[in-house]
Amino acid sequence: MAVETTTNRAGDALAESLDQGYTLPGAWYTDPDVFARERDHIFRRAWQYVGLAEQVTRPGDFFTVRLGAVPVVVLRDEQGALRAFVNVCRHRGSELVLAERGQRATLQCHYHAWTYNLDGSLRAAPGMKDEPGFDRAAFPLISLPVETWGPFIFVNPDRHAAPLASVLGELPALVAATGLDLAGLKRRVRRTYEIAANWKAVVDNYLECYHCPVAHPSFCDLIDVNDYVVTEYDHFSTQTGALKASAVAGKSNHHPYDTSGGVREGFYAYLWPNFTINIYPGPGNVSLNLFLPLAVDRTLAVYDYCFADAVSDEQVRDFVTFIDQVQEEDIVLCESVQRGLGSGYFQRGKLMLSRERGLRHFQRLVLRHLR
Numbered sequence: 615m616a617v618e619t620t621t622n623r624a625g626d627a628l629a630e631s632l633d634q635g636y637t638l639p640g641a642w643y644t645d646p647d648v649f650a651r652e653r654d655h656i657f658r659r660a661w662q663y664v665g666l667a668e669q670v671t672r673p674g675d676f677f678t679v680r681l682g683a684v685p686v687v688v689l690r691d692e693q694g695a696l697r698a699f700v701n702v703c704r705h706r707g708s709e710l711v712l713a714e715r716g717q718r719a720t721l722q723c724h725y726h727a728w729t730y731n732l733d734g735s736l737r738a739a740p741g742m743k744d745e746p747g748f749d750r751a752a753f754p755l756i757s758l759p760v761e762t763w764g765p766f767i768f769v770n771p772d773r774h775a776a777p778l779a780s781v782l783g784e785l786p787a788l789v790a791a792t793g794l795d796l797a798g799l800k801r802r803v804r805r806t807y808e809i810a811a812n813w814k815a816v817v818d819n820y821l822e823c824y825h826c827p828v829a830h831p832s833f834c835d836l837i838d839v840n841d842y843v844v845t846e847y848d849h850f851s852t853q854t855g856a857l858k859a860s861a862v863a864g865k866s867n868h869h870p871y872d873t874s875g876g877v878r879e880g881f882y883a884y885l886w887p888n889f890t891i892n893i894y895p896g897p898g899n900v901s902l903n904l905f906l907p908l909a910v911d912r913t914l915a916v917y918d919y920c921f922a923d924a925v926s927d928e929q930v931r932d933f934v935t936f937i938d939q940v941q942e943e944d945i946v947l948c949e950s951v952q953r954g955l956g957s958g959y960f961q962r963g964k965l966m967l968s969r970e971r972g973l974r975h976f977q978r979l980v981l982r983h984l985r
């Protein structure tokens with residue numbers, strides 16, 4: 615299957631069928647060769663959300679992430695600059711930092727103690743000064759492009775990547791137009807969910823609300839899913855849905871959390887390849903979803919919930935409980951899709967384009983990057 619995707623003619627036929635509303639082949643969600651191609655052609659080349667600026671405020675603060683197959687350490691250096699390095703030691707290729715987060719004056723490899731400064735230069739390599747011809751300066755950590763949009767940090771494993779702005783496009787302006795003050799938000803909760811499904815099945819599911827009336831009763835009490843607008847841009851798409859009149863009046867059956875204040879309309883943006891920004895009606899909030907491909911049939915969803923300081927702990931708890939329930943409902947859907955696609959009896963699906971256009975937009979991007 616992977617070989618077929620590389621031929622122009624097969625790619626043209628696929629692109630045409632996506633135009634007609636057919637889905638990507640089911641095998642693209644189960645074939646390890648396709649997954650390997652995605653690691654190289656998508657996750658090795660795309661700008662990817664890695665975390666929040668508040669995680670690295672002081673010199674020496676760091677956290678580690680993995681972008682496809684590339685381990686990365688993100689840190690604040692002594693001059694206060696944000697830096698990202700390939701988290702691989704130049705001595706023998708071990709992962710350098712194993713901790714998920716912390717604060718250190720230097721980065722010391724856990725294998726033979728080669729030690730790097732926060733600017734990536736090699737500071738010490740025990741015993742190596744006696745090694746003929748060894749030049750410390752020739753072995754710095756490999757630095758990667760790192761940029762921020764408001765509090766969000768993005769890294770690209772491609773050292774020659776175009777600037778982040780080239781993929782964000784109008785997205786920052788659209789988020790600003792919701793009235794949300796991103797700078798005033800802090801992370802209050804992080805949840806992770808391991809899902810037994812291909813990362814594309816998880817993104818597909820995020821990108822349509824055709825399933826909402828069937829699968830998410832509490833969400834549908836809140837948001838008018840019949841008045842749901844999907845808009846496609848180059849590298850992202852947005853979904854907007856108004857608060858239901860009954861929810862505004864506080865009359866819905868299950869009023870899941872306090873929706874008064876600030877933002878009136880739900881705004882959900884998907885950014886290529888694996889990041890979403892969700893602003894729910896109510897007091898200042900944004901929840902960030904990151905879908906990390908672990909294996910062809912396994913995805914780690916990392917959810918960061920950020921709120922304005924004025925939002926009480928009780929409001930945060932109710933909100934997270936609400937989203938958690940929607941997420942648990944979605945996990946059942948994604949895992950059942952993965953089992954269905956793995957049956958060998960599913961070739962191409964057919965989208966309902968009036969509701970699932972965002973999904974086609976995503977699948978076109980996948981095809982564009984794998985060709």
Ligand code: FES
Nearest residue numbers: 703705706723726
């Ligand atoms: S692999 Fe890092 S010091 Fe040897």
Ligand SMILES: [Fe+2]
Nearest residue numbers: 819825830944
């Ligand atoms: Fe859902």
